[in-house]
Amino acid sequence: MANKKIQLQYLWTDESVMQADLLKKTSSGMTDWANEFYKRYGFQFDVQPADPKPTVQSLAKFALKKNDGVSPDQDRARVIEEKYDELRRPIARKIEDNTKAIASHERSITAKEDQNVLKKTEEGILDAQLASVPATDFAQKNTILLLKIAVLKQETALTTEITALRKQVIALSNAITKLQSDVAALYAKQATELETGGYEPELRRQMTSLFLNQKIGDEKRVNVVFCRFLRRKLAMRGLENQKVIGETFGQIGALIPELSVGSSSRILRQWLWPYPFIIVDIEMADPWTVAHEIVHAAGHDHPAARKLVESLEKRIRGIKVDVLGRKLPEAEYEEVPRYREVPGGYFDGAENDIMNYSAKGSKPADFVLADADKQRLDRAQFVVP
Numbered sequence: 551m552a553n554k555k556i557q558l559q560y561l562w563t564d565e566s567v568m569q570a571d572l573l574k575k576t577s578s579g580m581t582d583w584a585n586e587f588y589k590r591y592g593f594q595f596d597v598q599p600a601d602p603k604p605t606v607q608s609l610a611k612f613a614l615k616k617n618d619g620v621s622p623d624q625d626r627a628r629v630i631e632e633k634y635d636e637l638r639r640p641i642a643r644k645i646e647d648n649t650k651a652i653a654s655h656e657r658s659i660t661a662k663e664d665q666n667v668l669k670k671t672e673e674g675i676l677d678a679q680l681a682s683v684p685a686t687d688f689a690q691k692n693t694i695l696l697l698k699i700a701v702l703k704q705e706t707a708l709t710t711e712i713t714a715l716r717k718q719v720i721a722l723s724n725a726i727t728k729l730q731s732d733v734a735a736l737y738a739k740q741a742t743e744l745e746t747g748g749y750e751p752e753l754r755r756q757m758t759s760l761f762l763n764q765k766i767g768d769e770k771r772v773n774v775v776f777c778r779f780l781r782r783k784l785a786m787r788g789l790e791n792q793k794v795i796g797e798t799f800g801q802i803g804a805l806i807p808e809l810s811v812g813s814s815s816r817i818l819r820q821w822l823w824p825y826p827f828i829i830v831d832i833e834m835a836d837p838w839t840v841a842h843e844i845v846h847a848a849g850h851d852h853p854a855a856r857k858l859v860e861s862l863e864k865r866i867r868g869i870k871v872d873v874l875g876r877k878l879p880e881a882e883y884e885e886v887p888r889y890r891e892v893p894g895g896y897f898d899g900a901e902n903d904i905m906n907y908s909a910k911g912s913k914p915a916d917f918v919l920a921d922a923d924k925q926r927l928d929r930a931q932f933v934v935p
């Protein structure tokens with residue numbers, strides 16, 4: 551029985567990428583690798599363009615741009631997040647300072663109110679004394695009255711201070727409310743920046759315009775865009791096999807104008823290619839990258855990342871103290887686990903599954919395709935008999 555065809559359209563972000571690819575035979579190597587791998591499962595790659603002796607000239611129309619094509623920045627989200635964290639930090643510090651100031655003012659208010667209660671008691675005692683002094687003893691009355699005036703003055707001073715402190719507390723709470731809304735505004739701005747811009751809409755736009763201008767692209771063919779990554783995902787740092795060297799983007803809703811529609815010529819430029827596509831870093835990619843990514847395009851998602859215990863740290867829990875408060879010679883230890891996040895691709899399927907990042911080996915024979923993934927490919931709209 552003839553192999554089923556996995557239909558792909560190879561594209562390059564610009565001619566310099568194409569040149570590097572032709573020199574190192576990166577994309578053709580990936581095709582060969584995939585064909586050797588997939589023939590065991592009854593599939594083969596059907597790649598456009600199919601030029602046996604390609605040159606930059608012969609492939610020129612498959613470059614999304616002649617020069618300065620998109621360099622996908624896979625670490626963009628982290629960089630944006632860090633930028634906004636930086637902007638939020640001083641505001642968070644001010645909120646903290648204001649909160650501390652409010653707490654300290656409230657302690658002063660309580661202390662002053664307590665003093666005021668004492669003054670009221672003193673006042674009451676003086677009133678009682680005043681009532682018990684004979685009406686004719688002016689000297690004694692005068693002394694007590696002077697004392698009472700002094701107490702009343704102190705009470706007034708305390709009340710004034712309390713009022714001033716309360717005003718400050720209100721001002722500080724209002725300032726906190728304002729700062730909190732500044733923080734919320736920064737989160738909203740960050741979300742907008744993450745959603746707009748970026749390389750995905752730009753690549754989708756360029757694929758649409760290539761389709762409209764050159765009739766290149768097909769909904770039954772997956773576009774594979776060879777490119778140079780600007781930055782790779784840092785989530786993978788510190789692991790073996792750690793580079794993210796390819797990525798698959800899913801189907802998006804429809805041909806949607808990304809921005810509000812201006813002139814009619816702009817409408818076409820802003821329409822986004824809605825079909826799944828793959829990006830591959832020509833500098834770093836392993837030869838099985840397209841073979842792996844195409845399974846994603848068929849609907850396979852890696853499981854979610856997991857937190858793994860990386861090490862246990864021994865820490866002194868607290869010095870033991872005996873009943874008399876004397877330190878005992880031996881300290882009590884506790885073990886504190888340290889975690890690291892490991893991408894789900896490291897647990898994906900059998901040890902030698904094409905979808906498992908930790909699979910060892912480099913030859914097609916070193917890898918296997920899971921039954922479920924074979925069925926996904928059988929059903930994929932880009933696979934034909």
Ligand SMILES: [Zn+2]
Pocket residue numbers: 842843846852895
């Ligand atoms: Zn993957």
